[in-house]
Amino acid sequence: MSATLKDVARVVGIHPATVSRALNPRTSHLVSPETVAKVRKAAESLDYVPNPMASGLRTARSRTVGVVIPDLTNPLFPGMVRGIQDTLSRAGYTPLLVNTDNDMDTEATLVGSLRARRVDGLIVATARREHPLLAEVGEALPIVLVNRVTESAALPSVTTDEQHGIRLAVDHLVGLGHSDIAHVAGPTWSSTGHERAQAFQRAMRSHGLTSARRSFPVLGWSVEAARDSALKALAAAKVTAVVAANDQLALGTIAAARHKGLRCPRDISVIGYNDMPFMDLVDPPLTTVRVPVSDIGAEAARLLLSLLRDEAPSPVKHVRLTPELIVRGSTAALR
Amino acid sequence: MSATLKDVARVVGIHPATVSRALNPRTSHLVSPETVAKVRKAAESLDYVPNPMASGLRTARSRTVGVVIPDLTNPLFPGMVRGIQDTLSRAGYTPLLVNTDNDMDTEATLVGSLRARRVDGLIVATARREHPLLAEVGEALPIVLVNRVTESAALPSVTTDEQHGIRLAVDHLVGLGHSDIAHVAGPTWSSTGHERAQAFQRAMRSHGLTSARRSFPVLGWSVEAARDSALKALAAAKVTAVVAANDQLALGTIAAARHKGLRCPRDISVIGYNDMPFMDLVDPPLTTVRVPVSDIGAEAARLLLSLLRDEAPSPVKHVRLTPELIVRGSTAALR
DNA sequence: TTGTAAGCGTTATCAA
DNA sequence: TTGATAACGCTTACAA
Numbered sequence: 001m002s003a004t005l006k007d008v009a010r011v012v013g014i015h016p017a018t019v020s021r022a023l024n025p026r027t028s029h030l031v032s033p034e035t036v037a038k039v040r041k042a043a044e045s046l047d048y049v050p051n052p053m054a055s056g057l058r059t060a061r062s063r064t065v066g067v068v069i070p071d072l073t074n075p076l077f078p079g080m081v082r083g084i085q086d087t088l089s090r091a092g093y094t095p096l097l098v099n100t101d102n103d104m105d106t107e108a109t110l111v112g113s114l115r116a117r118r119v120d121g122l123i124v125a126t127a128r129r130e131h132p133l134l135a136e137v138g139e140a141l142p143i144v145l146v147n148r149v150t151e152s153a154a155l156p157s158v159t160t161d162e163q164h165g166i167r168l169a170v171d172h173l174v175g176l177g178h179s180d181i182a183h184v185a186g187p188t189w190s191s192t193g194h195e196r197a198q199a200f201q202r203a204m205r206s207h208g209l210t211s212a213r214r215s216f217p218v219l220g221w222s223v224e225a226a227r228d229s230a231l232k233a234l235a236a237a238k239v240t241a242v243v244a245a246n247d248q249l250a251l252g253t254i255a256a257a258r259h260k261g262l263r264c265p266r267d268i269s270v271i272g273y274n275d276m277p278f279m280d281l282v283d284p285p286l287t288t289v290r291v292p293v294s295d296i297g298a299e300a301a302r303l304l305l306s307l308l309r310d311e312a313p314s315p316v317k318h319v320r321l322t323p324e325l326i327v328r329g330s331t332a333a334l335r
Numbered sequence: 336m337s338a339t340l341k342d343v344a345r346v347v348g349i350h351p352a353t354v355s356r357a358l359n360p361r362t363s364h365l366v367s368p369e370t371v372a373k374v375r376k377a378a379e380s381l382d383y384v385p386n387p388m389a390s391g392l393r394t395a396r397s398r399t400v401g402v403v404i405p406d407l408t409n410p411l412f413p414g415m416v417r418g419i420q421d422t423l424s425r426a427g428y429t430p431l432l433v434n435t436d437n438d439m440d441t442e443a444t445l446v447g448s449l450r451a452r453r454v455d456g457l458i459v460a461t462a463r464r465e466h467p468l469l470a471e472v473g474e475a476l477p478i479v480l481v482n483r484v485t486e487s488a489a490l491p492s493v494t495t496d497e498q499h500g501i502r503l504a505v506d507h508l509v510g511l512g513h514s515d516i517a518h519v520a521g522p523t524w525s526s527t528g529h530e531r532a533q534a535f536q537r538a539m540r541s542h543g544l545t546s547a548r549r550s551f552p553v554l555g556w557s558v559e560a561a562r563d564s565a566l567k568a569l570a571a572a573k574v575t576a577v578v579a580a581n582d583q584l585a586l587g588t589i590a591a592a593r594h595k596g597l598r599c600p601r602d603i604s605v606i607g608y609n610d611m612p613f614m615d616l617v618d619p620p621l622t623t624v625r626v627p628v629s630d631i632g633a634e635a636a637r638l639l640l641s642l643l644r645d646e647a648p649s650p651v652k653h654v655r656l657t658p659e660l661i662v663r664g665s666t667a668a669l670r
Numbered sequence: 671t672t673g674t675a676a677g678c679g680t681t682a683t684c685a686a
Numbered sequence: 687t688t689g690a691t692a693a694c695g696c697t698t699a700c701a702a
Contacts, residue, residue: 017689676698
């Protein structure tokens with residue numbers, strides 16, 4: 001049904017190999033300009049498109065990249081995925097997307113299926129601080145981590161400056177007069193959870209504020225998972241403000257506060273992290289640290305593409321982007 | 336690097352073709368049980384995985400499906416995509432996702448690239464009422480439409496019962512005592528926009544209410560796009576309630592109302608459509624018609640898989656799922 | 671039940 | 687500058 005190199009060759013009256021050379025940008029200089037022109041025209045008129053399975057088989061490269069995320073329905077990821085997709089496809093690569101649901105067995109299976117599909121590389125958003133699988137797969141395949149990293153830092157990554165982001169949040173609250181601030185922290189197995197918690201300690205200390213026993217880690221990143229930790233945080237003596245490790249946890253904290261009869265921001269200020277879509281429309285509009293999700297994705301794709309191009313193994317590169325504070329209605333001056 | 340049929344054959348001491356037969360469920364019955372067992376063991380120990388490019392080249396099937404959506408960052412779609420992904424991958428198919436941004440040229444390009452990748456079929460969420468491209472591509476490739484359909488109805492589809500959904504919305508408002516109800520309608524090029532508008536007329540008439548000049552179509556589906564139409568709707572005589580054609584338009588309507596000094600639901604009731612994530616947390620929590628997005632995706636994938644399996648062209652099938660009303664805080668009894 | 675052989679559409683190597 | 691040829695890894699008639 002679809003035209004092949006042979007068909008084009010027949011039309012032009014030359015050998016298929018020459019057609020291949022003429023059509024491939026990296027080899028077309030080996031062919032006389034006139035033949036190239038004739039071939040291009042014939043290919044056009046037959047609307048020939050190269051068969052990626054044939055060339056992939058021959059070259060042992062699929063021009064395909066696996067994208068491993070926890071869950072597409074978490075609003076943090078669609079923007080990141082778009083950044084990845086747009087950049088990859090402009091370079092002729094096709095992303096293959098999988099969702100692990102934060103389950104390590106599922107992840108192992110899915111990474112297996114991506115390797116079975118012969119992906120040329122991997123962009124991974126599911127890293128844990130300890131993550132043997134990634135180290136192992138990284139031996140065989142170029143990998144770029146996004147958002148979260150592994151402890152060893154042996155894999156290239158694109159992240160944001162958590163230190164800076166949390167710092168912005170704490171500074172903002174302190175500026176509003178708060179000093180009794182708690183942290184509803186992310187899961188400790190996640191580098192983002194861990195680093196934000198550490199950053200919280202540091203930021204508090206730098207203001208001369210006590211952060212001891214003021215950090216309350218959750219088990220998962222969801223609105224529901226926040227409840228217990230949020231209640232503990234709110235029970236801590238005199239707490240007037242909470243820095244949550246992401247937007248879902250902030251929303252959960254606000255819900256828990258409401259449940260206790262506290263109103264946000266009147267009685268308690270809450271600040272989130274990520275600035276997911278619609279966070280300007282929730283009640284109250286959420287003050288949060290905005291992460292440039294689409295840029296993270298684009299940057300990760302670029303980094304992977306450079307890895308895919310380079311023959312020589314380059315030094316492991318870590319890209320850090322800078323988040324910014326978005327002030328809305330969930331934070332207010334201490335009364 | 337990766338083991339091939341030949342490697343397995345060498346280990347077992349038989350011909351590669353036999354290994355192929357033994358490993359393929361559809362042909363393994365042609366091989367003696369003992370050989371099958373030996374082959375399986377050898378394949379396992381070498382961790383052989385079939386090369387999809389080689390088998391795809393040979394069989395002219397990629398076991399790959401193109402998924403065409405307007406924009407992944409629109410919260411309506413991630414759930415749908417998950418439904419598609421989960422169902423397809425369980426059947427051994429890999430989805431290739433593209434975003435058209437509702438631009439027809441982009442769409443043509445991307446569909447072209449999917450065909451270049453030799454996808455076996457297409458799941459399309461970008462249908463317009465008039466959509467020549469899809470009709471054309473549908474000649475060559477199995478296509479299933481999701482959410483939106485084309486006017487001719489010549490392509491199989493999975494949608495929800497718009498008629499029923501809008502009916503639920505209008506009934507709810509009438510039940511609350513409203514009779515002056517307006518519709519902030521979706522774009523007319525979209526079947527969902529069109530059908531919901533028609534359904535609105537019908538539902539109003541069935542209650543004996545006037546719907547004349549009460550429908551105000553927008554140009555796009557976004558929160559911002561709603562502004563003008565919403566202002567017109569709110570300016571219409573005595574309007575006390577608005578049925579919006581989706582959640583974004585509902586949010587835009589609420590914002591416009593607020594801008595005019597009207598409060599929702601006190602002065603004006605607003606009802607959305609889709610029930611996107613977090614619509615329970617916006618201000619006010621949005622009453623809306625919930626669409627089973629994940630089921631739509633799963634159903635579409637199933638339908639396409641059946642098309643992919645069948646040799647004989649089956650009659651064009653249309654699956655309709657039923658939406659349900661979710662009552663929250665954006666609607667209230669007429670005062 | 672298994673082996674043989676050809677071919678899917680490319681590209682890389684070698685020769686002309 | 688072009689042509690011939692082989693090979694990538696798999697499947698499938700056909701033969702044995």
